[in-house]
Amino acid sequence: MNYVNHIAYWESGETIAEGAEIPPCAPGDFPEVTYDLERLKSDLNRFAVTQGPASLWRYAPLLPVEEVDNAVTLGEGWTPMLPVDRLAVAMGLQTLLAKDEGRNPSGTFKDRGASVAITRMRELGIKTIIHNSSGNAAGSWAMYAARAGMRCVNLVPDDVLAGSLQQSVLSGAPTFILDGAWKESGAMVADAVAKNGWHNMCTLKEPYRLEGKKTMGYEIAEQLGWALPDALVYPCGGGLGAIAIYKAFKELLALGWVTGPLPKMIITQYEGCAPIVRAFENDASHAELWENLDVPPGGLKSTRPPGDKAILKILRETDGAAYAISTEDALAATAEMMKLEGIFPCPESATTVAGLRKAMSQGILEADARVVLVITGNGLKSIPVLSNAAYQTIKPGEPLKI
Numbered sequence: 001m002n003y004v005n006h007i008a009y010w011e012s013g014e015t016i017a018e019g020a021e022i023p024p025c026a027p028g029d030f031p032e033v034t035y036d037l038e039r040l041k042s043d044l045n046r047f048a049v050t051q052g053p054a055s056l057w058r059y060a061p062l063l064p065v066e067e068v069d070n071a072v073t074l075g076e077g078w079t080p081m082l083p084v085d086r087l088a089v090a091m092g093l094q095t096l097l098a099k100d101e102g103r104n105p106s107g108t109f110k111d112r113g114a115s116v117a118i119t120r121m122r123e124l125g126i127k128t129i130i131h132n133s134s135g136n137a138a139g140s141w142a143m144y145a146a147r148a149g150m151r152c153v154n155l156v157p158d159d160v161l162a163g164s165l166q167q168s169v170l171s172g173a174p175t176f177i178l179d180g181a182w183k184e185s186g187a188m189v190a191d192a193v194a195k196n197g198w199h200n201m202c203t204l205k206e207p208y209r210l211e212g213k214k215t216m217g218y219e220i221a222e223q224l225g226w227a228l229p230d231a232l233v234y235p236c237g238g239g240l241g242a243i244a245i246y247k248a249f250k251e252l253l254a255l256g257w258v259t260g261p262l263p264k265m266i267i268t269q270y271e272g273c274a275p276i277v278r279a280f281e282n283d284a285s286h287a288e289l290w291e292n293l294d295v296p297p298g299g300l301k302s303t304r305p306p307g308d309k310a311i312l313k314i315l316r317e318t319d320g321a322a323y324a325i326s327t328e329d330a331l332a333a334t335a336e337m338m339k340l341e342g343i344f345p346c347p348e349s350a351t352t353v354a355g356l357r358k359a360m361s362q363g364i365l366e367a368d369a370r371v372v373l374v375i376t377g378n379g380l381k382s383i384p385v386l387s388n389a390a391y392q393t394i395k396p397g398e399p400l401k402i
């Protein structure tokens with residue numbers, strides 16, 4: 001028994017039964033799980049949630065699974081929300097917090113989507129799943145598929161980071177490196193799905209991954225003492241994470257578990273793949289294909305973000321902003337986060353630090369705004385991307401001078 005109503009398409013509003021096959025939809029549209037929040041509200045209060053496990057499964061009543069005992073879990077979620085006071089001072093803010101998603105089992109926030117979606121897919125009897133991933137999701141989904149006894153087919157780009165590749169290969173996932181343009185990968189997955197009957201779990205093609213990722217939003221609110229921040233900065237690729245956090249905030253408001261205005265949603269992308277930023281600046285309602293992909297190995301490679309329309313709407317509704325960050329600034333921000341706070345972000349997520357600096361310089365946020373940076377992944381996987389640290393070599397017996 002759960003509180004799921006049905007699946008509703010975000011734009012068309014069309015509904016289908018939860019668990020039924022998901023038909024393809026128009027570009028920019030996507031299927032979302034809806035809940036009977038009135039019934040949930042009368043059965044459960046937010047205190048009950050706080051008594052749950054220290055993982056995202058504390059929110060099980062707000063997730064689309066039949067039985068929480070079916071959870072495919074490696075201990076994902078309930079990641080720390082760390083005050084970053086020195087960085088706050090550097091930004092001219094009084095309160096700045098980092099939601100450290102690098103603590104998840106595979107090293108990124110992707111584990112939330114994988115845990116919940118693979119749980120539901122296994123309940124539905126799905127055996128083989130496939131997606132194209134710049135790497136982090138490939139590693140994560142391979143690990144959770146192994147845990148579930150399912151098969152995950154991964155298509156990854158030729159610059160995939162070794163950490164993600166090894167997570168995928170060692171978990172037994174059939175892993176294909178695409179020797180060609182990454183923008184071809186979506187069509188290749190669709191083709192493999194049509195030919196083999198595998199389940200397509202690419203971003204926003206199915207509704208369950210979003211449900212897992214939305215738990216970031218629940219946690220942010222709960223960790224702030226059931227309150228919403230004033231602004232949230234998020235590194236945006238396909239758009240799923242930001243849409244999911246927004247959905248979580250809306251559900252919490254509907255439940256009456258939090259009050260107040262929605263936070264300003266600020267997203268960041270690399271300059272070498274910034275279709276959402278470009279569309280936002282051009283006042284467009286959807287993003288055009290980004291032709292010249294030029295980003296470091298790792299995430300944020302979505303040249304045609306499937307969540308474009310929803311993200312752009314969220315940015316405008318919340319009076320948010322979108323910033324393109326150079327690779328150089330992202331790498332400098334990675335080092336800044338380490339130096340000031342001892343938190344090791346992957347450069348993709350460090351774009352939020354550079355984006356926040358832009359937002360502050362443009363006067364988008366007041367000094368007393370309570371701001372959350374979502375650090376979506378750990379820097380350990382990104383070592384090949386990071387510049388050589390300024391260390392010194394020394395011979396035995398030589399004095400250590402600093």
Ligand SMILES: Cc1ncc(COP(=O)(O)O)c(C=O)c1O
Nearest residue numbers: 237238239240241299300376377
């Ligand atoms: C570390 C990291 N952060 C953020 C993202 C953005 O993903 P999405 O916009 O789909 O939530 C990705 C994926 O591209 C990623 O690997």
